Amino acid sequence: MRLRIRVGEEGVEILGDAARAATLEGLLEGLGAQEIEQMLCG
Numbered sequence: 504m505r506l507r508i509r510v511g512e513e514g515v516e517i518l519g520d521a522a523r524a525a526t527l528e529g530l531l532e533g534l535g536a537q538e539i540e541q542m543l544c545g
Contacts, residue, residue: 504530 504521517534521527524541531539 504519504527507518509516509518517531517536519527519531528539528541
C-alpha cells in the first residue's frame with residue numbers, strides 16, 4: 504500500500520494505491536474520511 508498525504512486550504516487529501524481496494528477503503532474509513540473516491544486503472 505502506498506499513501507500520499509497533502510494538506511491544503513481545502514483540508515487534508517490522502518491519495519492511496521493498494522492491491523486490494525477494500526483494504527485501502529477500510530483504512531480511510533477508520534481515519535474518518537468524509538468522502539472516498541475510487542479510480543480504477545488497468
